[in-house]
Amino acid sequence: MASRFLKSTLAAAMLSAVAMPAFAVDLQFYFPVSVGGKAADTIQSLTEDYVASHEDVNIDAIYAGSYTDALTKAMTAARGGNAPQLSVLLSTDMFTLIDQDLIEPFDDFVTDEEGKEWFGSFYPAFMMNSQTGGKTWGIPFQRSTPVMYWNKEAFKEAGLDPDKAPATWEEMVDYAHKLTKKDDSGNVTQWGLRIPLDGFPYWLFQGLSTPAGAILANADGNKTDFANPKVVEALQFLVDMAKKEKVIEDGVTSWSATPKAFFERQSAMIWTTTGNLTNIRTNAPFDFGVGFLPKHERYGAPTGGGNFVLFKDASEDQKKAAVNFVKWISAPEQAAKWSIATGYVAPSPAAWETEAMKAYAKDVPQAAVARDQLEYAVAELSTYENQKVTNFLNDAIHAALAGEKSPKEALEEAQKKAERVLKNYR
Numbered sequence: 291m292a293s294r295f296l297k298s299t300l301a302a303a304m305l306s307a308v309a310m311p312a313f314a315v316d317l318q319f320y321f322p323v324s325v326g327g328k329a330a331d332t333i334q335s336l337t338e339d340y341v342a343s344h345e346d347v348n349i350d351a352i353y354a355g356s357y358t359d360a361l362t363k364a365m366t367a368a369r370g371g372n373a374p375q376l377s378v379l380l381s382t383d384m385f386t387l388i389d390q391d392l393i394e395p396f397d398d399f400v401t402d403e404e405g406k407e408w409f410g411s412f413y414p415a416f417m418m419n420s421q422t423g424g425k426t427w428g429i430p431f432q433r434s435t436p437v438m439y440w441n442k443e444a445f446k447e448a449g450l451d452p453d454k455a456p457a458t459w460e461e462m463v464d465y466a467h468k469l470t471k472k473d474d475s476g477n478v479t480q481w482g483l484r485i486p487l488d489g490f491p492y493w494l495f496q497g498l499s500t501p502a503g504a505i506l507a508n509a510d511g512n513k514t515d516f517a518n519p520k521v522v523e524a525l526q527f528l529v530d531m532a533k534k535e536k537v538i539e540d541g542v543t544s545w546s547a548t549p550k551a552f553f554e555r556q557s558a559m560i561w562t563t564t565g566n567l568t569n570i571r572t573n574a575p576f577d578f579g580v581g582f583l584p585k586h587e588r589y590g591a592p593t594g595g596g597n598f599v600l601f602k603d604a605s606e607d608q609k610k611a612a613v614n615f616v617k618w619i620s621a622p623e624q625a626a627k628w629s630i631a632t633g634y635v636a637p638s639p640a641a642w643e644t645e646a647m648k649a650y651a652k653d654v655p656q657a658a659v660a661r662d663q664l665e666y667a668v669a670e671l672s673t674y675e676n677q678k679v680t681n682f683l684n685d686a687i688h689a690a691l692a693g694e695k696s697p698k699e700a701l702e703e704a705q706k707k708a709e710r711v712l713k714n715y716r
Contacts, residue, residue, distance in 0.1 A: 428597030
C-alpha cells in the first residue's frame with residue numbers, strides 16, 4: 291500500500307513539474323512616457339499580451355518620465371547594482387552607454403544569420419543610431435523624424451494652395467510672410483512658422499543643416515563638423531528668419547507649447563516630431579497637412595526617438611528572455627499597433643505591410659510622410675559624451691539667435707569645445 295501511495299505521489303509530482311514552469315524569469319524595463327494616456331496604455335497592453343502567452347516571464351514596465359529622466363534613472367540603478375534588464379532610451383545615448391560599459395550588443399544573443407535577418411528588417415536610417423563598430427546596440431521602436439505641419443484653413447485665407455507644402459527654403463519664407471498676421475498695433479497674432487528651439491535645439495536644427503548639405507558628426511561618434519560653412523549657412527538662415535524676415539518669433543520658443551500654439555492659430559506652420567501626429571489629429575480644430583521639411587541643397591532630416599537597449603547587469607536567462615521580448619514587441623504586428631496608437635514611425639517596412647497599418651495609412655495618409663522622408667534621413671547627432679557635445683551646439687544656436695555672436699563665431703567656438711572632448715576618443 292505504501293509503495294503504491296509513494297508511486298502515485300511521485301507520478302503526480304512529475305506531472306505537476308511538466309505542467310508548470312520551474313520558475314518565471316522576472317524582467318524590468320524602463321519606458322519614457324512622461325504622462326499617461328494612449329502611449330502608456332498601449333505599452334501596458336502589449337506587455338500584458340506578451341506575458342499572457344509566455345508563462346515563464348514576468349515583466350514590470352516602469353514609466354520613467356522623459357527620455358532624460360529614463361536615462362538618469364537607468365544609469366543610477368545600474369551603478370547601484372540594480373539595473374533594469376531593458377530600457378527604451380534615446381538612440382543618441384548609444385555611445386554614452388557603451389562608454390559607461392552598461393549595455394551589450396544584441397548580436398551576442400542571435401546567430402549571424404538570425405541577426406542579419408532581424409537587424410536588416412528595420413529601415414536603414416533608423417539603424418544609423420543603432421549600430422557602431424560592427425555591432426547592434428539598439429533595436430528601433432519608438433522612432434521618429436521631424437516633419438512640417440500646416441493649417442489648411444490658414445493657407446486658404448492667405449491665398450495658398452491648402453494641399454501643397456512649401457518645398458524649398460525660399461518657398462517656406464515666402465509662405466511664412468503671407469501667413470504672418472498682425473493686429474492694428476503691429477503686434478503679430480499669427481506667425482507664419484514656428485521652429486521650437488528649447489530642450490534639444492540641435493535636433494530641429496539638423497532639419498536645416500542636413501538640407502544645407504552638412505553632416506554634423508561622424509559614424510564613430512568621435513568627431514564633429516560644427517564649423518562647416520554649410521552649417522554656418524543653416525544657422526544664418528535660421529537667424530535671418532527671425533531678425534530679418536520676421537516670420538518666426540524672435541528668441542527661443544517652447545517645444546512643449548508648440549502643438550498648443552498650432553491649435554490656437556498662433557502659428558500657421560510648425561516643425562515638430564511625427565510622434566505628435568496622434569495629438570494633432572485629436573486636437574487640431576481645423577484640417578491640417580503634413581509634409582517633408584523643405585529642401586535647400588537636398589531634402590533631409592534627422593531620425594529621432596528611442597531604441598530598446600540591453601543592460602549587462604542581468605543573468606543569462608534574463609538577457610535571453612529580454613531579447614525574446616524585444617523581438618516580439620518590435621515585430622510587424624506589434625510595431626503597427628504602437629505606431630497607430632502614438633504616431634511614431636513603424637520602424638520596419640514589414641510593419642507597413644500589415645493589414646492594420648495599410649488601413650491606417652489609407653485613413654490617415656499623413657502618417658506615411660515621415661516614413662517616406664526616411665529615404666533622405668540622416669543619423670541624429672550622437673557622439674561620446676553626447677550631452678556635453680550637443681550642448682555646445684545648442685549654446686551656439688542660442689547665442690546666434692540672441693545676437694550675442696555671429697553664427698560663424700558661435701559655431702567655431704562650439705567646434706573647438708567639441709574637439710577638446712572628442713579627440714580623447716580617437
